[in-house]
Amino acid sequence: MIFQGGITVGDLLDRAADLNPRGEALVYPDRDLRLTYRAFREACDRVARGLMALGIKRGEHIAVWAPNVPQWVLLQFASARTGAVLVTVNTSYKSFELEYLLKNSDVTTLFLTAGVKDADYIAMINELCPELAHCLPGRLNARKFPMLRNIVFIGDQEPPGMYTWEQMLWMGEAISPAELRARQSSLDPDDGVNMQYTSGTTGFPKGVMLTHNNLVGNALGIAQCLNFGPEDRLCIPVPFFHCFGCVLGTLTCVASGATMVPLETFNPVKVLETVEKERCTALHGVPTMFITELEVLEKQNYDVSSLRTGIMAGSPCPMEVMRKVVERMNMREIVITYGQTEASPGITMTRTSDPIEVRVATVGRALPGVEVKVVDPATGEEVPRGFQGEICARGYNVMKGYYKMPEATAAAIDEDGWLHTGDLGIMDENGYLHITGRLKDMIIRGGENIYPREIEEFLYTHPKVKDVQVVGVPSLKYGEEVMAFIQLKEGCTATPEEIKEFCRGKIARYKIPQYIQFVPGYPTTANGKVQKFKLREQAIHELGLYQAARVETA
Template identity: 70%
Template sequence: MQKLDRITVGGLLDRIATKFPDHDALVYTDRNLRYTYHQFNQLCRQVAKGLMALGLKRGEHIAIWATNVPEWVTLQFATGKMGAVLVTVNTNYKTFEVEYLLKQSDTTTLVMIGGTKTSNYINIINELCPELRDSQPGQLNSARLPMLKNVIFIGEDTPAGMWNWRDILAMANQVTDEELDARQASLDPDDCINMQYTSGTTGFPKGVMLTHFNIINNAHSIADCMNFTEQDKLCIPVPFFHCFGCVLGTMTCVVSGATMVPVEVFHPVRVLETIEQERCTAVHGVPTMFIMELEELNKKKYDTSSLRTGIMAGSPCPIEVMKAVVNRMGAREITITYGQTEASPAITMTRTDDPIDLRVTTVGRTIPNVEAKILDPETGAECPPGVQGEICARGYNVMKGYYKMPEATAQAIDANGWLHTGDLGVMDHNGYFKITGRLKDMIIRGGENIYPREIEEFLYTHPLVKDVQVVGVPSAKYGEEVLAFIQPKEGANLTKEEIQAYCQNKIAKYKIPSYVLFTDSYPTTASGKVQKYRLREKAIRELGLEELANIETA
């Protein structure tokens, strides 16, 4: 059994930088940027001292709202040295969601880029904090976000009221190395160091509190399952704001001394170019990403012969896609990981030496030091092999809890420490798991967790909507798409296009219903509860999606 590592994120980076000082730590092929582990560690120390100079205390919350830029990775390990909790913000979030997250998380400092192709972050933050434009950097006094004091901008042309990232680097000389070392030494591996918002299976997004101990040991297990060493180079096109990016990606590289090769914003061509140029040995992605990369390989030849392994995860993995990644991209040791943010995130994983049929049809066995079992949702009794039930997990990887949500935490983690995932699955006689569905009705679209109630609550604000039920329907590209069944108010004439237009720029693009069907009633139980599974079946029939519904996944 793998020995658990009681170290902090800052201590881990020090250890690896001492062991592999001249080895590449972080490479951006399109920026011509390359840091060795020694250089990367020194840069993270500089940022950590800058944050201390800004006045950030151990345990204070600092949010990062950016694509996979170099500053994201640096901040992840800098906060791991000086003890602020890194709160990750989904790059797709719009005003409503950003306000909720910053307020609920008690964030005092926000680090951000200018925006993406579909979102202007500067406009959003100025809409939330109109006081920012007239504030001195560090002295924001916002009515809507009273805890937020600092906004740090990554990029040129710093907007009014914000610090620039370069200011933080310059402030580092106000703090001595001894002061940083003392701060780092005061941290405990059981401190929360990372907070990620997940829709989970109930209600509005919840802040999952993950500790140094959670994520470092999960990364060790992931690295072991992939046979990762300092010789590996991992292409990371999955977003850092998910555990997939910042645990299975960056942290897994650092625990093994491997090289991080991020792609700032996913594009299949950029991924294939990066693999070819840097001779990456591994690549991560949700099934949607791999499908697009395979389509690109049909159009043009790229040299992916350096690939050995990687992880496909985030939503159910179609078996044929797994086979194509092995055969056409050459990733003969590709693995599948199953888990959730609340589990830091991995619970089970296939191994590189598993037979190919198990690697494409299951999500593997439990990772070291983690237990998992299948429980009957009705009785709570443990299910025998081959019988479907809810997957529950226990071990070092289970989160500290949901931030400021003790009741939700108690619902997720029982008195004996078992995390109830809300996912349905079966386990075979050899301990291999298959995911068969979800206990509740969460939608997973292209690796993004979407909770229907959040979209329903939003659509209820439309003046002509009487009632709405949101379900997921199968999609070849994304695994699932959002569908809204809407009951219009009497006499109202609504169209799909009007509903979609109403959502634009108010909720994240991936949450906007791809399909809208109008109805005058919903199927219900005897007690009047809407039967969403029947709505889903009806939608599949009406939209002719039967073939997609029958695609076999692991």
């Protein structure tokens, strides 16, 4: 049954814990962490009381900047039980992007770890908030971020100016379970519960406001299409900061009483080891992840016979990769989900019962409770089946809007409640959708959505850059790579490495152009508009990317 109203994320967890108290909810094999649904709910409630002790009110924005650590999952459900809105921060963000998010989102509390790979989160937040070094925890008064008062560190250190996770839990002992129950019972399913930043065509990301109804409805629909139940164990190597991880992953498990088996960061060997050790029945991933897992399986054998299903999504799914995953990884019921953050995120999905031909060649049909149509972008009129047009969706899953951006919201959702995705597609006679292109000027690299305008705005700050045009070019590994065509100011010279070095540490690594070409000008239309499709064609020819350009996707 799909709930389209009347249930919050907190209610969903209560339902799972009541129906399956002894079933495993959350497992981290490397940490020797195993929580039953009863223990998981108790742990979430302890964190929720800690949040209330920090003074966090219903509707308040709190952010989490961390890889897939256990505390992330606890925060997801604990914040929902208190009525807070969890703002998810991309783990690849550098100071330039973090500063914008903290200013725009009105976050009052930031949770963070020490960092990932070469990213030092403690150093970055201290650079942005020099006041941290001299303030008491909970008393931050940052010039750049007047709303931000609490920073909570997840880890073994005790950085100056920050609470530790354990200190927050200890403070929560002062809040009674009855106070938490009263808070949870006061919440409305139409309240915001999550905010995720998606890159914007205006050059700056937009905060997508998602409600309990949005996320719970989507999780229940996804669980139904996956045929998920308490006997399922889902390996989750996709990041929690995207809807793929925290809706199609954790929330879908709770919606069905299944077991969450996350990986803190993606590693194909660790994925296969986890599937074998934990006898996972399902595995999620973007195409790039499955490609690298298949490469590992060519060299080394792992027992993946327990696998049954999972979702491939996040970027166009190559048909040949889908077939190999079915054959080599035993994922006979693997499915594709299509959507976007603004749709919580699922819009269409193939079903486990669909023939393999349908599951590799389409992105499925509408999820339960969701309407989908294809319209002429010029007129807005629905086109006949078999004709290309813009994909539009309507239903419980459509976002509340973009935070503090009413004009952008109105541009995305029309007066009749239809979300205009900016994606082009064809719907067949049976309602199955095939993605054919994009109206939006967006690059999808390994599951990360990148708007060229954001990179262009940043590169304009380079003192030698006169003009820049960024496009996506085909890639066998990532689906697309970023390429920048740069016009330099008169008398200036530069190298691609110099431009890349300028980007390092300031924008996320996945946004740094893989290819850079210095050009005297750009192909334009009669009225002077740059023809980016011609730049893409030029790049395919000059870089010899013909094989990648020919890959068929669903």
